[in-house]
Each structure stands twice: as structure tokens, then as C-alpha cells.
Amino acid sequence: MGGTLREVAAGLRGRPAAAAGFVVLVLLVAVALAAPWIAPHDPVEQFRDALLQPPVWSGGSWRFPLGTDDLGRDVASRLIWGARVSLAVGLAAIVLALVPGVALGLVAAFHPGWPAQLIGRSVDVLVAVPGLLLAIAVVAVLGPGLANTVIAIALVMLPPFVRLVRASAIAEQAKEYVVASRLAGAGRLRLMFDTVLPNCAAPVIVQATLGFSSAVLEAAALGFLGLGAQPPTPEWGTMLSTSRDYIERASWLVTLPGLAILVTVVAINLLGDGLRDALDPRLKDHG
């Protein structure tokens, strides 16, 4: 694992785009963590005397640097707290997809009989439903809300982990170090988690990074459709969905939350592309 981290660091050094993505992501995480201290106002406090105030560059005041929304809430504070929500939801969804995904992938690789068939076919079913629709269906069953958003997105993110780990674990199984370990008497669980899994880490890290960006996008999409975070939670997608009615009068309510989502997703994708090139030369874009 330490070797993988060193590889990641070395990989980022020669890749300015990936390094830039990494720096932006670190900044976003810092903003999210420091939200209570750096946000100028409470994200849900309504300033009734300052509805739809424009940002400071188009005639607003420094009291609300990025303006206020239709209920007089400070947009800057909502964006800052929104970083917390989006990153936390993305991270939680990825962890919730990664852990069972890796476990199922390993089981499928080590039990080629009916367990592999059952897992493989179930994954096929999940993949056949377009991601956002699957997430919508799950939220319809569980009800809207942030926790259920996490579960829905985790389910959508699960299949790639299963397929990836299964394929890499099967490839690793044929290698000599695994055969040697098996001959030395290592049990199946030890082979799965101790011998093979660490050597599948690289593609899993890449998938987790790229999946993280999709998770942020989909969480905001559910929020936009009114099925994710519920008001007054400061969530970027939810902020966008209420902005639609003010598209002519208050363009900052449309541009700013979307920009926050785009910057976050681009940063994560740049990092993920860089990691893929560094860790997995086979998948490298020819460029």
C-alpha cells in the first residue's frame, strides 16, 4: 500500500493537470472542513431585508459577497456549506460502493461456480438500468433525503468495482506469487484479502477517484430533481433547482452553484485521469 502511495506521488509530479486537480480538491476539502469558521453567515438564516441581493461585482454589497437567494440567504455561505454536503455524500457513496464491491469481486474471482454466476448476472441487471434512473427508483423506495441519496448512488457505483476487482483478481491468481502462497498452505480468505487484494489496489484507486466525481454529479442531479437533499439543506443541486424560477432576474443563483459542481468534478476527473495514467499504463490515453 505504501508503495502505491509513492507511485501516486511520483505520478502526480510529472502531470501538471493532475497536480492542479489535486490542489483544487485539497482546497475544496479545506473549505468544506472549515465551513463553520469561514462562512460569513449561517447558511439557513434568512435576511428578510436583503432578498435577491446581487453579488458584489454587479452592484451588491460586501455584506453578501456572492449575493443572496430568494429567501435572503447568503449564497457564499450556502456554497461553502454545500461543499461539505457534496464531498461528504460523494465520499460516503464511494466507500459504501467500494467495500461490498471489492468483496463481491473477490468472491466472484475465487468461487467460479454459482457464486460467480449469481454475482455476474446481478451486476448485469444493475448495469442495464441507466444510473440516474436506478438512483431515482431507489430513492422512490426509500424516500428522498441525503442518507438515501448515498445509498442510491452507492448501488449505482457498485457494478464497476465488482467487475474490476473480479477481472484483476482472476489475472493475479495465475501469477507465481499467488501459486506459491497457495502451495505454502495459505487459506482462501488469506489468499483473497492478503495476497491478491493489495495487488488489485491500483485500478480500484483509479475507479474510486473517477467514481467519486460521478457520485458528486449524481447527488447534485437528485438534489436538482428534488429527490436528494431537502430544503433548507445547503446542497449545490438543490440550490440550482430553486434557481430556475429566477433565471431572468438573478443569474448568479444559476451560475454559482453550477460552477461549484463543475470545478469540483473537473478537479476530481483531472486527478483521476492522472492517476490512471500513472498507475495503469495499459489504460493510458494515447497523447
Place this chain on the structure above:
Amino acid sequence: MIRFALGRLALAVPTVLGITLLAFALARLLPGDPVEVMLGERIADRQTYEQQLARLGLDQPLPLQYLHYLGRLAQGDLGLSMVNRRPVIDEFLALFPATIELALCALLVSVVGGVALGTLAAVRRGSWIDQGLMGLSIAGHSMPIYWWGLLVIMFFSVWMRDAFPALALPVSGRLDIAFDVVPVTGFMLIDTLLSDEPGAFRSAVRHLVLPSLVLGTYALAMVARMTRSSLLETLGQDFVRAARARALPPWRVVGLHAMRSALIPVVTVIGLQVGGLLGGAVLTETIFSWPGIGRWLVDAIYRRDYTALQGGLLLVALIVIAVNLLVDLLYGAIDPRIRHPRA
């Protein structure tokens, strides 16, 4: 080839059964008692309740219920909408052409735009054009399409209306309300041509531009990246060098010789985008008030019309499976290595 096709078909059977199981489970898991939802406030007594339960077959064991469900599906019966009591299949079929029309136009945008931009980036490799285009493609495939849609609306409906009214494009619906076009095929482009309303076709095209652009952006970015990397790989190969050595003009080398083999992986990417387009249609249709199945499914959730949701999901998944199967078969037809993997 026939053996290959049958093999692929057989592989799809468990997936299709799995989808029906998922849809069936969805209906059982959804909150609310179906009998209560159906009878509404009118629930009189225990006896009526149980009669309804028996009538719907809900008093039987679950495996039996599932078999009945499969039986009805085989007859094309997806149940009645819980809101307006119309057959779900009829609602779906009435709205589906609008979604296909939008998705096909989005696909057209993404393929034409993506191949052109990808080729431009590949032949100008390393230049600022290449770097700019690849930067844009990362932005394009990271773009939240719900935001992109709002920006496009802001630009074309608010800003353009003030600056260049002639160039402003409509941002909602499929046709100006001034036109009265009889739905024949459900495809507005065809129906407007069949009608004798002057200007209706032009209106339909204008309504399609922005939604297709928004829905096609993600796929456009993917196709551009794939075209670029695949073309670069091909351009380094011997047959291309041979063509260059024969002093063929560059457009012939790239356009005819390299492009033909470079586009094979691009076709895969296009095949993979179908699910994404149908999923993206949910957001695009919501933003542009496009009366297709995406918006219908979202409405079904808001209205708690669970039979519509169940049937819609099932049909969309079946379409995705069918398209993927088709792409697989086309592939097998084009490339013998896929037909006989061990040879």
C-alpha cells in the same frame, strides 16, 4: 455467426429475467399499500379490502405473484397507471417517440461534432488547438447537464432575446403552440412534414436544437476523446505510412485510410452512450419541458404513480439490453476476432 448470435442472446436471458425480478421487487418494496392507494378514502370494511386484495392477486405467495406478473408482461400488460387508470404501456408508447427523437438528435450532435473535433485535435496534435479541445472535452464530460441546460436557456432565451431576437431559440416543448399538428408517428419532425401547416417543420427543428445540444454534450466529449486517441494510434501504423509514402494528399490519408479503422473503437463508445442518453433524458426533458418518458418517469415519482415507474424502468432497461445486444452482434459481424475469441 449464427452460433455467436444465439450465444449472445442466451446470455441476455438471465439479465432480462433479473430486470423483471427487480421491477417486481420494486413494486413490492415501494411505500404504501396498493389496495389502499387504489381505493383511496373509500375503504369501507375488511371484506371489500380482502376482495380487492384477492382481485389483484396480492393474497397469493410471492413466487406465484411473480409468475403471474411475468405472464402479464408476456402479453404486454404493464398494469394501469395508478393516477389516470390508463394502461402504462400506452402512456409509454405515446411518449417514447419524443425521447427517441431527442436522443437520436443528441447522438447525431455528439457523433458529428465529436468525430470532427477529435480529428482536428489528432491532426494538430500538441498544438494549442489540440490542448484547448482536450481541455474542453474534460469540461464537457464533467459538465452537470442540468446546469448546462440552465446556462443554455439563460443564453438563448434571456440574453439572445435582448441582443439578437432573430437568433433566439425556443427552450421548452416540441412545437410552437400556434401549430396544430396531428400526431401520426409521434416523431415531430416527421409529423410536421406530413401536416400541411407551413413553418411547422422549421419550428420543430428549432425546438430540437438546444435540448439535443445539451443532451449530446457528454457523449460529444467522449466521442471526441476516443476519436483523437484512436486516430493517433492508427496514424502511426504501417498502412498509413505506406499511404503517405505514396504521396496521397493528407485529407485522403486521414479521411479515408486512417479513419476507417480508427472509427471501430468509436462505435463502441457510441453504443455505450445509449444508457447514458436515456438517463440524461430525464434531466434534459425536465429542464426543457420535453414531453418524453424521462419527464414522465420523474412525474410518476412526484405523483406516486408506482405502476408507471415500475413499467417505465422495465422498458428502459429492456431497451438498453436490446441496444447493447445489437452493438455486440454488429461487432461480431464486423470483426471476426470477437466472434471466435479463442481462434
